[in-house]
Amino acid sequence: MKSLNPTHPMLRVLKNGFVLSVFLGTVYTTSAQNNPPKGNDSNTPLHLLKPDYPVPYGSPTIESITTVLNRVHGYLEGSTPIQLVTKNTNEVVTEYKKINTETILKPGDFRLLSYEWGVTYAGMLLATEATGDSRYADYTNKRLKFIADITPHFRELAKKNPQAQSPLRSVLTPHALDDAGAMCASLIKSVRAGNKAELRPLIDNYIDYITTKELRLADGTLARNRPQMHTLWLDDLFMSVPALAQMGKLTGDKKYYDDAVKQVLQFSQRMFNKEKGLYMHGWVEGMTVHPEFHWARANGWAIMTKVELLDVLPEDHPGRGPILELLKAHAKGLAAYQSGVGFWHQLLDREDSYLETSATAIYAYSIARAINRGWLDSLAYAPMALLAWNAVSTKVNEKGQVEGTCVGTGMGFDPAFYYYRPINVYAAHGYGPVLLAGAEIIHLLKKNTFEINDSSVQLKAAR
Known part of the structure; x- marks a missing residue:
């Protein structure tokens, strides 16, 4: 690895009539991939040498992001039949x-x-909001209507x-938060976006499971x-809180907001490492010492939970301030562990x-959504989000499959468990996040103008 010259290219954020140059990266590798050096020779001053970045560097375009989203949509449209x-x-x-015990969903x-597809449905809805292309929302709305139409017959x-084993078992009788939370949140988002299908019975069934049937500790x-009695999984924040928050928005009932806030605060009290700004993956009641494994995707579920909650939590709710402070602390912690190529490690x-x-x-x-909502400073965090998207975009292949995604993962008590989890293009966890990320980065680009500046940090009036 080489250290960059202090006057290396900067990312500039154009906002409110001014241009601010913002430091985007600190290291780069010497392998030539996406940005081969151009114009370097023996007469080029050292501070003007073109870095050899292994992933695209700087601001993506809305067009380039849309191309990636289109590939993902095209693949999923053809590979998830209704x-x-x-x-x-x-x-x-x-x-x-004519549905009978031999009837199944076409493979x-x-x-x-699945909960992964709850995230994907939400991602498709956001992609339509960001691009104006109705195909994405149609993907979600058609499939949710299909599920709503067949559910009474399977019931x-x-x-x-x-x-008899039912292909709709997770809809009819949820057995875990994985069955209920992400799907419920996406159903409510679809209703709020105008879907006229009969989704409310499904929503009510899911939310009833979350609020009355899932195991809770004595404090709720x-x-x-x-894997042990009374275990907290960080993943479960996302498998519950966004659904509760969306139900609060849908119904106006404060009890859902209260429960959502309580979950985030009580999980964080037990699992958030304030020194690192990261969450451990699992916590077990009665254990006096917990091995802290800061699994990347679980930390992702946790920060996305806070963003999803703040999105709908009333401004005057007493829990809003503490949740916002946790979001800021977590974002700061994550920023410190982003790799030089934009990705984060499996164990952060x-x-x-x-x-x-x-x-x-x-x-x-x-991070992009938090910036767009005004919860995080754009000058500090926009480069982090853009670099992350640029990295992710290299993992969507020409077919529209998302590469480099860890498969479903339980909770472990040793590092090898996390280090050697396989990655696979059929790990469903990657698709919804890619759609969400691309769509929100488009919103970020619409609000700000970014450019690479080859000189030192400076502030000047925009022209």
Whole structure:
């Protein structure tokens, strides 16, 4: 690795009539990939040498981001069918009254009902908001309507055949926060965006599970009984709080906001490392010493939870100030661990763990949205978000698949568990975050103008 000259290129933020140059990176590698040196020769002053960045450096364009989003949409549109078929024969079932125990969802590359796909549905909605292209929202709305249309028929079938395995089990009888939270939040967002399908019964069923059926500690903190009794998973913040917050927005009932705030504060009291500005992945009631593994994607779920909550939490809610302070502390902590190529590591504070795509995309989205909402300073954090998006964009292949995403991961008590989790293009966790990140970065670009400045830091009037 080489250290950059103090006068290396800067990223400038144009805002409120002024141009401010903002430091974007500190190191680069010597491998030639996306930005080969141009114009360097023996007569080039050292401070004007062109760095050899391994990922795109500087401000992306709305057009380049849209190209990436289109590839992702095209792949998902073709690989997640909206059909019922008969098991074994693969005969298409179009008359829902004929649904029976042999009826299944037509297999695709991904499941339409997973928490990962709840994130993807939300990402598609945001992509339409950012680009104006209705195809993204249509993707979400068509699939949610399909789920709503077939649910009553599968519910009746389950009553008649309670022992039969249902392809809609997670909808009819959620067994975990993974079943309920992200899907519920995306359903409410779809309703709020104008979807006229009969989604409210699904929403009510999901929120009932979260509020009345999921295991809680004595103080009301949502918990699991695996891998140990009374375990907190950082992931569960996202699997519960955005749904609670969205339900508060949908109904106006303060109890949902109160519960959402309580979860974030009580998880953070137990799991947030104030010195590092990072969360540990798991906490177990009764353990006096906890091994702290700062898993990247779980920290992503945590910061995105705070952003999603602040998005709808009333300005006068007493929990708003503490949540905002936690967001700022977490963002500061994450900024300190971003790698020189824009990604974050699988274990954030262990640089020999691999660079991971889904977490990096979640951070790009969360930081950009926090800037766009005025919760974080754009001069301090916009370069972090742009560099993250540039890195993520290199992981969307020509087919529209997202590479470099860690597969589903439980909670571990040793580093090897996290270091050697596989990555795969069929790890569904990467797609929603990429859509969210690209869409929010587009919003960021619409509000600010960025450029590379080859001289030192300066402030000057924009022309």
